[in-house]
Structures are given as C-alpha cells and as structure tokens.
Amino acid sequence: MGSTTIENKIKKLIQNIFKNHTYIVVFIVLFALATIINPNFASYSNITNLFKQSAVIGILALGMALIIISGNIDLSIGSIICMVSAASIELLNNTGNILLTFIFAIAFASFASFINGMLVAKFKVPAFIATLSTMLIFRAATEYFARNKMGGQYIVDNSIFDKFRVVAGGNVMTIPYLGIYFIVLALIIIYIMECTKFGKYIYAVGSNEKSAKLAGINVTFIRTAVYVVSGILTGIAAVLYSSRLTAIQPSSAGLGFELDAIAAVVIGGISMSGGRGKLTGVVFGVLIFQIISTITVFAGIPPLLVGIVKGIVILCAVLAQSKR
Amino acid sequence: MFMENINKSYFGVKVLNNVGISVKRGEIHALLGENGAGKSTLMNILGGVISRDSGTVVFDGNELNHITPKIAQQVGVAFVHQELNLFNDLKVFENIFLNKEIQNKYKKLNKKKMIEECLKLFNNMNIKINPTDYISDIDPSSKQLVEIAKALHSKAKLIIMDEPTTALNSKEIEVLFEIMRNLKLEGTSFIYISHKIPEIFEICNKYTVLRNGLLVSSGDISETNPEDVTKLMVGGNLKNKHYYMKRNENEIVLNADNISGNGFSNVSFKVKKGEVVAFTGLQGSGCSELIESIFGYKPILSGTITLNGKVITKTSIHKSMKNKIALLPRNRKENSIIPTMNLIDNMMISRYCLTNKKQHINEKKEISKYNEMKNKISIKANSYNDLIVSLSGGNQQKVIIGRWLSTDADVYIFDNPTQGIDVGSKDEIYKLMGSLIECGKSVIINTLEIPEIEKISNRCFVLYHGKIVKELSRQDINEETVMLYATNAIKTM
Numbered sequence: 081m082g083s084t085t086i087e088n089k090i091k092k093l094i095q096n097i098f099k100n101h102t103y104i105v106v107f108i109v110l111f112a113l114a115t116i117i118n119p120n121f122a123s124y125s126n127i128t129n130l131f132k133q134s135a136v137i138g139i140l141a142l143g144m145a146l147i148i149i150s151g152n153i154d155l156s157i158g159s160i161i162c163m164v165s166a167a168s169i170e171l172l173n174n175t176g177n178i179l180l181t182f183i184f185a186i187a188f189a190s191f192a193s194f195i196n197g198m199l200v201a202k203f204k205v206p207a208f209i210a211t212l213s214t215m216l217i218f219r220a221a222t223e224y225f226a227r228n229k230m231g232g233q234y235i236v237d238n239s240i241f242d243k244f245r246v247v248a249g250g251n252v253m254t255i256p257y258l259g260i261y262f263i264v265l266a267l268i269i270i271y272i273m274e275c276t277k278f279g280k281y282i283y284a285v286g287s288n289e290k291s292a293k294l295a296g297i298n299v300t301f302i303r304t305a306v307y308v309v310s311g312i313l314t315g316i317a318a319v320l321y322s323s324r325l326t327a328i329q330p331s332s333a334g335l336g337f338e339l340d341a342i343a344a345v346v347i348g349g350i351s352m353s354g355g356r357g358k359l360t361g362v363v364f365g366v367l368i369f370q371i372i373s374t375i376t377v378f379a380g381i382p383p384l385l386v387g388i389v390k391g392i393v394i395l396c397a398v399l400a401q402s403k404r
Numbered sequence: 405m406f407m408e409n410i411n412k413s414y415f416g417v418k419v420l421n422n423v424g425i426s427v428k429r430g431e432i433h434a435l436l437g438e439n440g441a442g443k444s445t446l447m448n449i450l451g452g453v454i455s456r457d458s459g460t461v462v463f464d465g466n467e468l469n470h471i472t473p474k475i476a477q478q479v480g481v482a483f484v485h486q487e488l489n490l491f492n493d494l495k496v497f498e499n500i501f502l503n504k505e506i507q508n509k510y511k512k513l514n515k516k517k518m519i520e521e522c523l524k525l526f527n528n529m530n531i532k533i534n535p536t537d538y539i540s541d542i543d544p545s546s547k548q549l550v551e552i553a554k555a556l557h558s559k560a561k562l563i564i565m566d567e568p569t570t571a572l573n574s575k576e577i578e579v580l581f582e583i584m585r586n587l588k589l590e591g592t593s594f595i596y597i598s599h600k601i602p603e604i605f606e607i608c609n610k611y612t613v614l615r616n617g618l619l620v621s622s623g624d625i626s627e628t629n630p631e632d633v634t635k636l637m638v639g640g641n642l643k644n645k646h647y648y649m650k651r652n653e654n655e656i657v658l659n660a661d662n663i664s665g666n667g668f669s670n671v672s673f674k675v676k677k678g679e680v681v682a683f684t685g686l687q688g689s690g691c692s693e694l695i696e697s698i699f700g701y702k703p704i705l706s707g708t709i710t711l712n713g714k715v716i717t718k719t720s721i722h723k724s725m726k727n728k729i730a731l732l733p734r735n736r737k738e739n740s741i742i743p744t745m746n747l748i749d750n751m752m753i754s755r756y757c758l759t760n761k762k763q764h765i766n767e768k769k770e771i772s773k774y775n776e777m778k779n780k781i782s783i784k785a786n787s788y789n790d791l792i793v794s795l796s797g798g799n800q801q802k803v804i805i806g807r808w809l810s811t812d813a814d815v816y817i818f819d820n821p822t823q824g825i826d827v828g829s830k831d832e833i834y835k836l837m838g839s840l841i842e843c844g845k846s847v848i849i850n851t852l853e854i855p856e857i858e859k860i861s862n863r864c865f866v867l868y869h870g871k872i873v874k875e876l877s878r879q880d881i882n883e884e885t886v887m888l889y890a891t892n893a894i895k896t897m
Contacts, residue, residue, distance in 0.1 A: 276763040277756040280749055287744040294701060294733050294740065295807065296725045296757035355744040 102400045103349050103364040110371045110393075118378040124254075126374075131259030134370035135248075136161075136324070138262045138363070139317040140337055141344040142269045143310025145362045148345055149273075150306045151286035151354030152200055152207035154193070157314050158337035159218035164189045164318035165328045166222050169234040172322075176240050178247060186315035192218060193311025194304065201303035215338070222330040234328040241326065248323035258320060265313065270359045272309075282306055287355025343390070344369045347397040368397070419445050421617045424459075425595070427562065427610075432584060432594040434604045434625065437614035438637055438887075443597050446614070447564050450595075451483045452476040464561065482560035484551050484568050490539045497522040497535035500554045525557055530579050545572050552580065556587070563587075566597045581607050599686045601630045601893035613637055630893040631884070638854070638883035654678050657846045658729075658815055660698065663707030667693030668870040670707075675815065680837060680847040682857040682881075685867035685890050691850045692734065694867070695819050698848075699731040700724040712814070725758055730813035732804060734820035734850075740804045741792050748774045748788040751803050755810040777806040781836060798829025805836065816840060817848045822856060834860055854883045868892045 097104050114121040140157055147154050168185045172178065192214070199210035226232050236244055250257045273279035281302045284292040293299050322328060348365025350357025372393050376386045420442045427433045437443050448454045450461065452471035461468045463479050476483075490499050497518050506514045506521075522535035531553075533546050542550070548568065555563045569577045584594060584607060596608055604611065605625060613620040613636045621636050654677035662672050668690035675681050685691045696702045698709065700719035709716045711727045724731075733739035742750055752770055774788050783802045785795055792800055801821065808816060818837070822830045837847050837860055851857060857864050864881050866874045866889040874889040887893075 275765050275767070277760060277765060278763055280745075280753060280756060280765070283745055283749070284742045284753055287742045288738075290739050291733075291742050292753075293721065294731065295742075295754045296721055297753070298722065351744075355742070 101349070101361065103347060103361045103368065103397070106347070106397055107364050107368050110368055110375065114371055114375045114378065117375060121374070121378065128254065128256055128259060130367060130370055130374065131262060132256045134366045135258035135262040136317050136321050137337060137340045137344060137369070138366040139265055139313050141341040141362050141366050142266060142359065143313040144341040145345045145348070145350055145357070145359060146269070146282060146306045147310050148350055148352060149286045149354060149357060150282045150303055151289065152303065153211065154196060154307065154310060155208065155211040155338050156196060156215040156218055157310070157341060158334040159215045160189055160192045160314050161318045161321055161334035161337060162328065162330055163192065163218045163222040164315055165322040165333060166226060166234045166330055168319055169236055169322050169328055172240055172244060173237040178244060182319050185319045186312050189315030189318060190308050190311035193307040193314065197304035197307030200307070201300045219330065226330045232329065236322070236326040244323055245326060248320045261316070261320060265316070266359070266363050273359050283355055340369065343394050347394060419617045423614060423617065423619045425612050427593045427595060429593055430588050430591045431610055432588055432596055432608045434608035434611040435595055435597045435614070436604065436611060436633060436637055441614040442617040443614055444566065447566060447595065447597065450476065451481060451564065477558065480561035482555035482558045482563045484555045484563065484565045490547055490551060492540040493538065495536050495538055496533060496542070496550055499539055499550060500557050525553055529553060529556070529583055545576055548572055549576065556583070560592070562593045562595065564595045567599070569598065569600065569603060599891050601633065601891045605630060634884055634887045634893060638887055657712060659710040661708050661710070663704050663709060665693060665697040665702060665704050668867070671872055673865060673872070675846050675848060677846055678841050678844050679862040680841060680849060680860050682861035682864040683848065683850045683867060684852065684854065684857060684864060684886060689867040689890065690870035691867050692819060695731070695817055695848065695850045699729055699817060722757070725754065725811060728814040729817065730808035730811055730815070731817045732808055732819060732821055734823060736797070736801055736804065736823070741800055743791070743793050745792065746789050747785055747792055747803055750792045751777060751806045752810060754807050758811055773810065777810060781806055781809070782832065801829065801833065805833070815846045815848065819850045820852065821849065822853065854886045857881055857886065866890050
C-alpha cells in the first residue's frame with residue numbers, strides 16, 4: 081500500500097513537472113546532451129562557469145520577467161546597461177569609490193527605467209513603442225558623450241583597475257561572485273513574486289487590468305514600480321558588466337541584451353501575454369540559454385550558425401509550453 | 405414576410421418556442437419584450453446571423469430555408485443593430501458603400517460618385533454629416549444616423565431596427581420617424597424594437613409581444629394602450645418574497661447629494677444602515693455609471709457624497725475601499741476575475757490592497773481565512789490552488805463576493821450580481837445579501853431583473869436618461885410599475 085501511494089506521488093510530481101515546468105525537462109535534456117558531447121561539461125569548474133557567464137543576462141532577465149508578467153515589455157535595457165556602464169566607469173575613474181559607483185549605477189538605471197514606466201503607465205504609450213524610442217535615445221546619447229574619448233570608449237583607469245575587477249571576477253571558496261549575485265538576486269525576486277502582496281499585484285495587473293483596478297490595485301503605480309525594480313537590477317548588472325569588460329564601447333556594449341533576456345524569460349515558461357509564469361522558470365531559462373551557447377562551442381558548430389540553433393531551441397521550448 | 409413556428413435552443417435551453425411574426429408591406433411593426441425575451445434572437449435568425457432549429461421563414465412569397473447574412477441582404481432585409489456595426493477607421497461614405505462600392509471596370513473605386521450619392525442620401529434624410537469624415541471622429545448620434553442611412557441606402561424592403569433611438573435626441577428621433585413614415589408610404593416595412601413605449605405608440609401600427617421565448621400577443625397598436633402592453637411584457641406571474649425580511653432601519657450610512665457624472669445628473673439619495681436599496685433602469689439609463697462613480701471608478705463631476713458623516717471630496721477606488729465601500733462589478737469575466745490566479749489570491753487580493761503596509765503574505769493564515777470564507781458562503785471548489793476559471797459561473801461569483809466580504813465593508817454595491825448565474829446560485833446570493841443586512845451592513849443593488857428587486861429590496865430607484873424618475877417603496881415595487889417608469893411610459897398616461 082505504502083509503496084503505491086509513494087509511486088502515485090512520484091507519478092504526479094513527474095506529470096506536474098512535464099506539464100507546468102517544461103523548462104526543467106528542457107534543462108535536463110540539454111545538460112545530458114552537453115555531457116554526452118563533452119564529458120567535461122558536468123565538471124564543477126564548468127558548472128560554476130555556466131553561472132558566471134549567465135549572471136549578467138540572468139539579472140536582466142529577472143527584471144524583464146517582472147515587466148512581461150505585468151503585461152509590458154522593455155526593449156531598452158540593452159541601451160540602459162550600456163549608458164549606465166559608461167557613466168559608472170566615468171564616475172569610478174573620477175572618484176575611485178566602488179560603493180559610490182554601485183549606488184550611482186542603481187540610481188541612474190532606476191531613473192532611466194522610471195522614464196519608461198511613466199511613458200507606459202501614465203501616458204499610455206504602448207510599451208513596445210515607448211521602450212523602442214528610449215532604446216534609441218539612451219544609446220545615441222551614450223555614443224554622443226563618448227565621441228571625444230580615446231578610442232571612442234570608456235576604460236577603467238589603471239589606478240582602480242585591479243580593485244574593480246574583483247567586483248565581478250572574485251571568488252569565495254571557488255564560487256564566483258557573479259554566480260552568487262545572480263542566485264541571491266533571483267531568490268529575492270522569487271520571494272517578492274511568491275510571498276508578497278506586491279508580487280500578487282504584478283500578476284493581477286498582467287492578467288486582467290480592469291479586474292485588478294476594480295479590486296483596488298493602483299495599476300499605474302504597479303506598472304511603473306515594476307519598471308523601477310527592473311531598473312535597479314539593470315543598475316547592478318551594469319556594474320558587474322563593466323567590471324567584467326573594464327571597457328565600454330557605446331556602439332556595441334549591451335547590444336541585443338534585451339532580446340537575450342526576453343528569450344530566457346520565454347524559455348522559462350513565462351507567457352508573453354502577461355499574468356502567467358514562475359520566476360524559478362526564468363533562472364532555468366537563463367541557464368538553458370547559456371548551455372546552448374556552450375554546446376555549440378563544444379560541438380564545433382560554426383559561430384555563424386549559433387543563431388540558428390538558439391532560435392530553434394527557443395521555438396521548441398515555447399511550442400512545448402503552448403500545448404497546455 | 406412572415407416567420408412561423410420558429411424554435412431555437414441554446415445548450416438545451418429553449419430561447420424561442422414556436423414564435424412567429426408577420427409583417428405586411430408598408431407596415432411598422434413593434435417587437436416588444438423584456439431583456440432576454442427572445443427579440444434579438446428572432447431578429448438575428450431573420451438576418452441570418454444565427455440559424456434556427458426549426459420553423460419557416462417566408463419573404464416576398466419565397467421560402468427561405470437557409471439564411472446567411474448575404475442571402476438576407478440579397479432578398480432585401482437590412483439590419484440596424486443596437487450596438488453599432490460601423491468601422492471606425494473607415495470614412496462615412498466608405499461605411500455606407502461597404503461591399504456595394506461603385507467602381508469602374510478596372511476595379512478602381514469611383515470615390516467622387518460615392519460621395520455624391522452619399523450627400524444625396526443625407527439630404528433626403530435631412531441630416532448634416534460630412535461623408536469624408538472618419539467614423540471615429542463623429543459623435544454617437546451621427547454614428548447611429550449613418551447606421552440608419554446605410555440600411556436605407558441598401559433599398560431594403562424590410563428594415564429591422566434594434567433600439568435605434570438610444571443615442572439620438574428628440575429632434576433627431578423626429579427626423580428619423582419622418583423618414584420612416586415616408587418610406588412606409590413607399591412600401592418599405594419595418595420591424596421596430598424599442599423599450600421606449602411612447603415611441604412605439606407614436607410610430608408603429610402593429611405590435612408583437614414576446615415573453616421568455618413565447619409569443620404572448622400580437623395585434624394593432626390602435627387597439628391597445630401603454631399599460632396593457634407593459635403588462636403583457638412582464639406577465640402577471642407571482643413572485644415569492646421569501647428573501648425579504650422586515651428590517652430595523654437605522655441611521656444614514658451613505659448620502660449622495662445632487663451628484664452628476666458621465667451618464668447621470670443631479671442624483672440624490674440616501675442609504676440607511678441595514679437596508680437594501682435597488683437601482684434599476686433600461687440600458688443607457690445611467691445606473692451602472694452612477695454606481696461606478698460612487699465606488700470611485702468613474703469621476704463625480706459635481707455634488708457631494710457623505711459616508712458615515714464624512715464628506716468624500718475626490719473619489720478614488722482606494723479611498724472608497726478605505727471608507728468601507730465594496731463593489732461587486734457587473735460582467736464577472738471582464739471586471740472581476742483574474743483568470744491566471746488561483747482561488748485564494750482571487751479572493752484575498754482586495755484585502756491585500758487595504759493592508760499594504762505589511763507586504764509579506766503569511767500563507768498559512770491566508771489559507772485558514774480562505775477556508776473560513778469558503779465555508780461561510782459555501783463555495784464548491786477542490787483546492788485553493790485551482791485557477792478561478794475552473795469553477796462554474798456561480799462559484800466564481802461567490803469567490804468574488806468573498807473577496808469583498810474579506811474587506812469587511814459597510815456598504816456593499818452589487819452591480820448585476822446574478823448575471824449569467826444559475827437559479828440555485830442566485831438563491832444563495834440573495835440569502836447572502838440577507839445575512840449582510842442582518843449584520844447591519846447596507847446593500848445597494850443595480851439590476852435589470854425586476855423580480856430580483858421585488859425579492860430583496862426595501863426601496864427602489866428607477867432611472868431614465870440619467871435621472872431618478874421615481875423612488876418606489878417596498879409595497880409599490882412590481883414589474884409593471886417599474887417598467888412604466890423605466891420606459892417613461894407614465895408620461896403618456
């Protein structure tokens with residue numbers, strides 16, 4: 081008797097995973113595939129590497145997930161991360177204060193996202209259009225300010241270089257800081273979405289705006305706040321990104337990051353129409369996205385074909401989920 | 405043209421039971437009945453929008469077996485719909501000539517000629533609308549006129565008009581009637597659906613009354629009078645008054661003094677502790693707008709609302725909730741449920757909004773609160789984690805009622821609470837209102853169903869064109885009286 085009920089429970093659990101958490105299945109399949117192609121893939125160093133490489137996009141994807149759940153989109157985060165990174169390096173070079181740089185980056189990125197939020201929530205500009213416009217504005221502004229820089233880019237000064245590099249590049253007992261940042265932030269966001277009223281409001285607004293409003297939710301505030309939260313995450317990501325690169329080329333830094341983040345969110349099972357999806361899915365989505373890149377390298381797929389593989393995986397992930 | 409023995413069922417529910425109507429050439433035939441009597445269904449069958457289960461339709465001597473909108477159009481039936489069927493992003497003349505465009509042999513549109521013909525048509529109708537304006541730029545009454553012009557332009561032999569005058573002012577209505585009289589002389593027939601009894605007696609010469617999908621009566625307008633027609637519409641059936649209990653009336657909780665907003669003006673009323681106050685009126689009477697404004701969803705433009713002795717100046721939903729008003733919106737699917745959320749979140753979301761200071765949700769506490777409420781209002785559901793859309797309509801509505809009961813309000817506004825809900829659940833909702841009253845709460849109900857008002861309310865306000873035309877006390881509430889005021893028929897007496 082006992083064994084059958086346990087069997088049933090396991091059966092139900094597996095069914096539940098297949099039905100509601102397809103991303104876990106995709107993750108396991110890809111992980112296995114990568115290990116078959118190259119047994120080294122499952123090694124400790126490679127797994128920590130995986131987290132290290134996916135941290136920046138991962139942190140951006142967390143913010144993007146909130147925005148998509150609330151029923152909007154943000155195309156400008158690639159430009160924001162570029163703009164904020166450039167300004168942060170400039171500030172760092174002038175002050176040499178890493179903490180100040182962190183605070184500044186978070187404030188600056190939140191402000192930029194706040195503009196997006198106001199455009200969308202208050203002035204009712206469709207999110208796609210509003211953030212498409214700010215995407216162009218933020219990047220062009222950065223390029224303009226960089227025009228007199230040496231090589232047209234922002235470079236971290238030698239005086240602070242070593243200290244600043246540790247921000248993203250350091251380890252605690254062989255665990256990379258970057259991975260820790262990502263996991264801690266992911267846990268915070270998961271907590272917000274699962275266990276706070278604010279999180280419930282975000283789901284409600286994305287699911288049925290009118291019902292949400294008539295239930296007493298301040299829809300304008302929630303929509304704006306979601307952008308600001310995403311801005312805070314983008315600010316943190318910007319510092320980590322600068323610390324990794326130590327030089328920001330305004331024409332290419334963060335280019336296409338918004339699309340990578342959206343892809344990770346979608347692979348993680350979050351509905352583009354809003355109101356549906358779990359943040360744990362996003363963490364898996366990010367890892368899946370990174371695994372694909374790694375596999376293509378391991379399998380010796382020409383870099384020019386990587387896009388095709390990524391595109392197919394995104395489509396498969398979404399098709400598998402849309403059967404519900 | 406006549407239709408005979410038409411039957412139509414939806415999901416086993418008979419909405420039309422052996423209904424027939426016959427219209428002669430040059431006749432304006434009024435089709436009457438309450439909401440849900442089957443008027444629109446019958447006309448939609450004639451227009452080919454929906455198909456009939458059985459029965460015959462004969463038009464101009466030809467039997468029509470299978471009607472599609474295109475066939476209906478070809479034989480000469482034109483439809484002026486209650487909800488406008490115009491394309492906002494096309495110009496006026498493009499709408500009128502839609503599917504009947506004038507073009508040369510290379511399929512190039514002859515816009516000039518279409519505009520000219522359009523102007524000619526408008527001149528005949530004595531209306532001033534620019535044919536090259538976009539529909540989205542013209543006001544509602546002009547839209548209505550364009551819709552009518554479109555029907556006239558099709559040179560139809562039979563024009564069905566479903567509530568054509570709701571958006572028109574009295575002068576425009578006069579013009580419309582003039583056009584109708586002229587066309588009638590030319591041999592065009594009309595089926596005229598309206599809730600406004602005075603209009604019927606002004607323009608129509610025949611009538612047919614439907615009630616609950618049955619043909620009740622048919623005859624010459626000249627042989628009847630507004631009261632009789634209203635009686636026929638509502639039927640003389642007795643209603644049980646089980647849910648009403650004598651209530652101790654107490655102090656005033658809500659006092660609206662001369663408030664105006666979009667859709668209603670100069671409305672004053674008081675709601676006392678422990679009573680059920682009903683608002684009713686036909687579509688467009690302003691009841692829904694009034695109620696939404698009291699809740700703060702729509703603005704109040706002038707006048708004051710006093711709640712528990714406190715004057716509320718700038719209304720907002722949050723403020724209303726803080727002041728212990730709750731609104732159960734109409735159209736559950738659009739305005740109430742949050743489809744991707746589970747039962748517990750759907751129920752607790754409004755209480756969350758009132759306790760924003762504490763952001764952390766203690767799941768155990770919420771579950772016990774949910775279970776308490778679930779038992780209290782007997783919601784039939786398996787797990788609190790199920791999506792709300794997995795429940796039946798009645799149970800969904802109960803979850804939403806639970807949402808507002810959890811906020812512990814003093815004044816509960818129910819906007820068409822029993823819309824699309826089975827009889828059993830209706831019953832339970834009435835009982836719930838009764839128990840609210842016993843606890844000393846107040847209930848405001850806006851409904852189109854008069855039996856509902858009879859069952860539960862202490863007083864009833866009838867609205868017509870955004871104004872309170874009558875306050876009825878308990879003993880005076882019955883379908884006939886309410887309908888007389890709601891249709892403004894009383895004035896013709």
